Amino acid sequence: MPDGTSGTTAATGPDAAAPEDAALQEALAAAYTAIWGYGVVGAAVPAESRPAVVTAEQAHRDVRDELLELLSGRDVQPVAAEAAYDLPFPVLSGVDAAALAVTLEDGAATAWTWVLDQAAERSTRELAVVALTATELRAVVWRAQAGRTPVTSAFPGLPEV
Amino acid sequence: MSAPCSPFPAGAFSRRTLLVAAAAGTAALAAGCTNGAAQDPADAVTPAQADRLAAQVGVQEQLVADYAQALAAAPQLATSAAVLAAQARQQLDRLRSAAAQPAPSSGATAGTSAADAVPADGAAAWLQARVNAAADAHARACPDFTGGRAALLGSIAAGLRAQAGQLA
Numbered sequence: 001m002p003d004g005t006s007g008t009t010a011a012t013g014p015d016a017a018a019p020e021d022a023a024l025q026e027a028l029a030a031a032y033t034a035i036w037g038y039g040v041v042g043a044a045v046p047a048e049s050r051p052a053v054v055t056a057e058q059a060h061r062d063v064r065d066e067l068l069e070l071l072s073g074r075d076v077q078p079v080a081a082e083a084a085y086d087l088p089f090p091v092l093s094g095v096d097a098a099a100l101a102v103t104l105e106d107g108a109a110t111a112w113t114w115v116l117d118q119a120a121e122r123s124t125r126e127l128a129v130v131a132l133t134a135t136e137l138r139a140v141v142w143r144a145q146a147g148r149t150p151v152t153s154a155f156p157g158l159p160e161v
Numbered sequence: 162m163s164a165p166c167s168p169f170p171a172g173a174f175s176r177r178t179l180l181v182a183a184a185a186g187t188a189a190l191a192a193g194c195t196n197g198a199a200q201d202p203a204d205a206v207t208p209a210q211a212d213r214l215a216a217q218v219g220v221q222e223q224l225v226a227d228y229a230q231a232l233a234a235a236p237q238l239a240t241s242a243a244v245l246a247a248q249a250r251q252q253l254d255r256l257r258s259a260a261a262q263p264a265p266s267s268g269a270t271a272g273t274s275a276a277d278a279v280p281a282d283g284a285a286a287w288l289q290a291r292v293n294a295a296a297d298a299h300a301r302a303c304p305d306f307t308g309g310r311a312a313l314l315g316s317i318a319a320g321l322r323a324q325a326g327q328l329a
Contacts (some may be wrong), residue, residue: 116311
């Protein structure tokens, strides 16, 4: 059973790109998780929020596709999506769903800051800063719907010190 | 009819899949962003990077000054944007740590020139433009760095872009 890190061993060879590829695998795993998770979010949010869910899910699908192409182009076997995932908490209301969306986006933000930390290629860092910004912009919307304050974060994807 | 114990028997959504990177990287990220080059020789800052990082500290100092100017000129912003201003100061503190720059003495922060004075009308829009400009600057600089400094600049750029959205 994959545990969310399987497949990363394909990127842990002695070459210098291995840490970057491993971080990209984590970003890919986060994208898979978000795509799955937004299915849960979409079933629980009010109708007026569903367009935002569709847009967010598509954004993660686009990121997934970009990462699959990038990793395959490097002859790295991309990690596979899990068949299903455990929810971190019950999603019983629109507020729960928004909180789940925050978790999904924050998870993606963590993965992308790790890519920034690990990337050897400038082009990868360019990709990462764009993806990180996009995920934080979505997170702000969901934090508001989840009733979180503040809705912004000083350091998206990084631990608060 | 019996229900399964869990409809989601596989995976490890909350911690493993989403946050494995954080588990592996949090310490390194935090250290790299707060202790400059002390952690990893491979992540040592070059002289050129030191200059560039100092420039980003300057960008953030100006933004903090802009927040102060805007909040002073438009009291209605003081309520809505105070938390954003505080976050900008936190970002500045962490950038200074990464650049190994001490905080300047009181009163030595960047100012706003008369030509750039906050308009009596439209302080929020003025501030939004400043925040976006700072986000642009950090996002442009981010790929020039590696390791924790790249992560820090990228994170701050993303955070500021979200702030700008709140000022719309």
